[in-house]
Amino acid sequence: MNERHFGASLTADGASFRLWAPAAKRVDLLLDQPHPMLLNKDGWFSLDVPGVKAGARYKFRIDDEIDVPDPASAFQPEDVSGPSEVIDHASYRWRATDWRGRPWQETVVTEAHVGTFTQQGTFRAMIDRLDHLVATGITALELLPLADFAGARNWGYDGVLWYAPDSAYGRPDDLKTLIDEAHLRGLMVFLDVVYNHFGPEGNYLGRYAPGFFTDAQTPWGSAIDYRVPQVRAFAIENALYWLREYRFDGLRLDAVHTIAELGEISMLHDLSAAAGDFARETGRHIQLVHENDDNRVSVLDAEQNPPRGKYRAQWNDDYHHAWHVLLTGETQGYYSDFQRSPLRDIARALGSGFVYQGEASAHRNGQLRGEPSGGLAPTAFINFLQNHDQIGNRALGDRLEGTVSPEALEAALAITLLAPAIPMLFMGEEWGSKAPFPFFCDFKDDLAKAVREGRRREYAWAYAKYGDEVPDPLDASTFQSAVLDWESRKTTGRKRLALVRELLAIRAREIIPRLAGARFGDARAADNGLLTADWRLGDGATLRLTANLSKTAITQKPGRTNGSLIWGDAPGEVVKPWAVFWSLDAR
Incomplete structure (x- = not known):
């Protein structure tokens, strides 16, 4: 095509x-x-x-x-x-002409916003930081949406011109140069794309092509009508455009549960099939993932290669939510669904993917949510402790580093980065950055007023508690506050960065070569905070986890460690708070 x-x-x-x-x-x-x-x-x-x-x-x-x-x-x-x-x-002359991508199981993602990743906020400025990502053990750079948006700054989810990388970050050749340089270093580059709505400013389609939209509404505006052949073609051609002209290695589709799927064959299926055809034609690895609050298993298959209608993986919000409740004790909003036993929820996510696999969600007024997911490969899930949404949709845009003890966060990282699921870090998380990531945009006039007033209604409790500390999303200083504090990785962030690099080196050496064909095993959580889990890896080895996810030491009968320890000291009679042990039994 x-x-x-x-x-x-x-x-x-x-x-x-x-x-x-x-x-x-x-x-x-x-x-x-x-x-x-x-x-x-x-x-x-x-x-x-x-x-x-x-x-x-x-x-x-x-x-x-x-x-x-x-x-x-x-x-x-x-x-x-x-x-x-x-x-x-x-006219662009690619240098990484032999690049074909990397197999999915090698993926370790960092999610980044171009405008705040560096002080300059440009595609070309990001190039200077690629060596840091490689040295850390990251293999994939995922960019927040680039589609042209109104104003000089935005998260990217208000894009209205899907084919145009926003000029705030540079020209098309600058983006190609960034991707080219990443490929020369062995880094995959993914792009977050938004096919569930158009942004509120600069979209004129309703005037001359109203058939783009249905009467249904998403949380962000009118739903797109993919029953219309031209509309479906517009989205699928856009996906192929990013893969072909810019040589992105994959796409992450935002909030696909809000796409109005009214036809017999979904747009998601057709997009995947078209990307699969492109992969076969070019001999490239093409990775498609999505975010789906419905926890639909039927659209996932990490091992379908190339894609033929399904998606490699889903962002596993359940995994994040359970960890967030355990680490912070917060239970407002959707976290209320994980307040009963966050440790057991973590065990379920580690042992079979989703936490909600068909159970009723109290946050959703008793609606049944999800499908049984234990039959999928662990690599069908992208697990994370933080991302742009979970930081930025907080009133202050603050990260876990500001409220959670280093010991607890390091235990969570030791589990997330070595478990078979695909791990993802938010930019700067590898060194424990405390730079906030609040919501910001650059709308004008009535729209700016509406956004400001909407945030005040949504976070009324926060304005009452924090007053002027709550950042104004329209103020340029809010955007500036989110710019990464790169120098701190050499000072206060040195210990955390060394930890993450060591963990990812172990993942690359011991786990990734065995991930193809891996399957879920068993995971259990005890009332005292002890977590155990195991997985059957593709070469027949068994990966085992033991962790004390509590503030209190656990006394137990010392048992024999099955296999060789690859992380942590051998657990003895007393397991210290937040201690994590990984072993590999290659028998």
């Missing part, structure tokens, strides 16, 4: 422009002057213009009423409502 059906494409003697605008009677292409476009069947307008070169800027004029950017714009140098720019993707 190399031919682009949407947007502008360079031709041998100029450029071809296409727009799906079924509600428009007339469309003019605005270059140096208006050019009437030809109306074809099914609402398509098209025009070939000789002499157009890369760098040309254009808009579409709808019915002589409104000028709009290309919804499939490749670049927006003047933000979401400005002109679109014709980009020559073929």
